[in-house]
Amino acid sequence: MTVIAQAPRFSERSLRRARLVSGLIMLVFVTLHLSNHALNLISLTAAEEGRLWFTAIWRNPVGTLILYGAVLVHVTLVMRSLYLHRTLVMPMREAMQVILGLLIPLLIIDHVIATRVRFELMGLQDSYEAVIRTLWIESPTSGLRQSIALLVIWTHGCIGVHFWLRYRDWYYRAAPFLLTFAILLPVLALLGFADTGRILESEPVQSSYGSGYARARGASGYGQASATLETQMRRVQMAKYSLYGGFAGALILVFALRTRRSWRERADQIQIRYPGGETVNVPRGFSVLEASRMGGIAHYAVCGGKGRCSTCRVQVVEGVTTLPAPESIEQTTLNRIGADPGVRLACQLHPVTDISVVPLLVPSVEGIVPVGSQQTNPGREQEIAILFCDIRSFTMLTQAQLPYDVVFLLNRYFALVGQAVEKSGGRVDKFIGDGAMALFGLRGSPEDACRNALKAAATIAQEIKRLNEELAGDLPMPIRVAIGIHSGPAIVGAMGYGSVKNLTAIGDTVNVASRLESVAKELDATVVVSEPTILLAGSDTDNLESREIAIRGRAEPLRVFIVSQETSSRFA
Template structure:
């Protein structure tokens, strides 16, 4: 199956089921008020889900989501996986066994036995047997855990997710808690209903009038579906066992892992990284084995014949680091004969995996550097320099805060700022230019305030570039920070350095101006060869805030919002 299609089917079917589950638990939470409140909302929800289109969509989502679990089990070359992934699989396997009986008792009873659907009757039946009570709570817990883990790992790298976690996490805890309390309160209320109450009498009457043949059919259908699920699971596991046995005894390859001295057996079309993981050997792979980094690279120290040529993704990664032909990526190389490998990076399993929080994202990077800081240090006493620097960085920090910039790193007399972490690239580029205006205007005021302290005004050089970078939590485990790595950071630093050569306050790449749709034809344009980049780069120099504000006005006028220079 096409991996992109599989991902979309899993995502959309899961989201549809999650929507149903949230409504279901909110309905159960109304039991805290009364059974009547539960029945009132249930009547509306039953009517909605009884619409044929919605009913077909719901049960199709269940079937597709369960089917994709089997597909994933078949496709995985190893069942060794991170704890969160194992939790997903475990809850996915348990949930159908609990859910099938629940559906049979609710939807099945209504459709086949013609028993009226309402919470009062359902709760009364469930709370008549301790086993049914335990199953209901288990189903709520398993389903909610499976949904929460899945949604978290889907959203964790999305823009704005971190900002919403203070709201989402409490909801994640409160909804199942309230549902559990509601089910408890409803159960206790059902115990207090008199046996001759109209509701219980109606349930008893409908149950007694049920056709025995239909009852037996419903029971048989429930058992058949449950056994079908179990047999499919057994069949998949048997298939995996046969495939692994065949791979070990027909074809495959041996890996001699030089650090441990172990000989590992790999199957046909299995990567070195999967083979190492299957054997329980830790190996660095910061990007998760997707070919987006080179931390899993190994040196091939012995091989009987030539290895398969690197694919485009692997070739690009190896070329970036100037690797020699004996170095390959463990996540991409699928050997066809026995080899010996030596990992080039230590996995360092004792270090918290802070770096694994990184993800690829389009952002705008700004480098700011104070001019003549060495001269300032020579002319002033150390504590005076500290005072001036603190005032300088306060203005920079306030300027970033005012324009949605993120302070990333500090380097003595300058800093790196990131824009667009929680927005699109166009907004990030525009806000970065607004940040430059804010910095310049604040420094003008600072120079007035410190006129008696300074022999010359504080000036800065700024470089801005945009594009893809790895953004995430980086740095020492005890004091990590959100920062970025990649070409755009290096290029922004080069542009900042070029401001000295071009005697200007700001150099911005053409990519930045093009992304915000600004008219840059009247700006001084240059083409430079930036160290570390093969292709030349078009850049523009901007000397003062008046020029920059004029550019920003062109954009704001399109949206009816004008920037006025101070």
């Protein structure tokens, strides 16, 4: 009988979206805060004027509700996530996110108390001069702690943004600019803090500001009755202890609930069996991915176990009928990859009975994959251009050559192909015998990819002509190449085994490009390029011969353009 779980009030997708949105709100707050600090490089007056705009945004009722609502939602969902993690064995990236996130409250509670809480409880208005004077001169230890907090918060936020955006096609083009911004902003903020601190250190305390974090609004210094001031200070201290106690209590509660759940689940365990004969006993409710990590079994999970990819998918071979129905996140991913019956995402599947699974992307022979490993270049579909290049009649060309001469000739040929590809913005994928495969468009638009592939082909043709002139007296016949170029969607990712694992592409687009290189040999042409590629590149097709050719596996013929060595120069 199939077990169907009752739909929760809030789906996992909506909770993750809430966590993301709340994190982005806090990151916007931190970005504006650091930008305000950086204004100290201009002057303290500029920073103070910037602070007025900053407080106008965040210290009104709406801004306060948005900011502290985001903080409450984010912390609550983080605690929930910490509780739901059945095992704390996780990849280093996930562990760093958790550790940095838990450090943040401990590092900033004092700063929040000294600025925002005093403002709310005592009517004291903080100022840049008062804050920097306190942190730089009166309490440099606090200043060091706040600087560390700044770096921790910013790093935590940037890591989260990176893993949120890393699968977007445009992200790799924007990544260098985002990385520059991510490095410069905290550096400029710290420089502004230090620059103003050195200036204030050489100046006397101004009576209008006094020392400490804050000054009274509409009053000089703390001109209030001593009893009233003591009462307000007690309220501030109570708020401080409440924040620390509340955070510590939440952590203790989470781990207490985890411990209680662990004790109760020890008597209610199921078995997850793997194809290598491994059996992992886990409490009912654990995910298959968590079982793999507990059992030390290599299991890919590129997205970190969030259901955003399918690299952790498994084929359930026993116990299919007892599986809970997939929730929306898992079902969406399974539909996208066209998964067969019995295929589930290990990170989302929480079996309720004993099952046997086969991880589909972790061959049993690949023992070198560490537990919880994540590929640097996970597979993704991308619009690229593929170039195949091969020497025609290579056997006839080299049959009378000494082995040393053959190696020399091939290395000269590989060098000119590699340089032509790299100068045109492409990447040499591999050399196979006397052939080469190159990828274009990994970091650019499809239009640029097509133009660059044609440019590389023209450069190769020109360099082969020069090489023939150089080696005219040493070769029985001129070197001639056949080049095939096609563009379209392909699956790009790090593939291979062990140390022989490289970024490559697979798919119909690659097969067609390889076929066009063979057609170039058959037609005695230098370059054969598909019509979609040459049109996407915006190249002139006047005076170029075209014809339709049959492609194995395709119902419709493909129109191609035939380019000779002489006419290839138009693409240079």
